[in-house]
Amino acid sequence: MKFVRTEICDLILCEPIIFSDKRGYFFESFNKENFENYLGKKINFCQDNESKSAFGVLRGLHFQKPPFAQSKLVRVVYGKVLDVVVDLREDSITFGKVLSFELNDENKKQLFIPRGLAHGFIVLSEEAIFSYKVDNYYAPQYEDGLIYNDDILGIDWKINSRDIKVSEKDKKNMTMRNIYKFKGELYD
Incomplete structure (x- = not known):
């Protein structure tokens, strides 16, 4: 696995070494020891999640507030998505910065998203299966x-806005003007 700082x-882009031949x-996809050595700290993924979505489905931009903030390791099992993160850590020199990455079932890239970043993705293929590990349990009252x-932010989601499908819940998300800002309380 090759780890690339962003x-x-x-926020780390993880590029696996893929061994291919005529059989497949x-x-x-994950090696705890190598990952922790690169991070320089322990990570305790405690929950795996998976979603299936059709073209144009946008999920996000989500995060959980302390004490249930989550780091995530995300990847696409099938299809193609544009994965987007926004830094919400008030003391970060990149506060408010937006980055996006194409993750798909061919490049097999993964993204490690630390606590304090909002995360979302939009499906660019006919459908996509999205998988992710988190280091803290889902707590609806903190989402x-x-x-x-x-x-x-002016995020370019790479498809026509009329094709974007967002849940009613996500349509009510906050703006940067009044969003929660993480203040150093990300880890115990």
């Missing part, structure tokens, strides 16, 4: 979200 502190392929079409 423009946002602690093999790759190691929050950043609106996908915030004018301050």
Whole structure:
């Protein structure tokens, strides 16, 4: 696995080494020891999640507030998505920065998203299966979200806006003007 630092502190692009031949392929999708050695700290993934979505479905931009903030390791099992993160850590030099990555079933890239970042994705293929590990349990009373079409962020979701399908819940997410800001309380 090759780990690539990004423009946002602690946001890491993970590029697996894929072994292919006429029979198919093999790759190691996660190795706790190698991952922790690269991070320089322990990670305790405690829950795996998976979703299936059709073209244009946008899920996000989600996060959980402390004490249930979550780091995530995300990947696409089938299809193609545009994965987007926004830094909400008030003391970060990249506060408010947006980065996006194409994750798909061919490149097998993964993204490690540290606590304090909002995360979302939109499906660019006919359908996609999205899988992710989290290091803290889901706690609905601590969940929050950043609106996908915030004018301050100006995110290009790579498809026509009329094709974007957002849940009623995500349509009510906050803007950057009034969003929760993480203040250093991300880890115990």
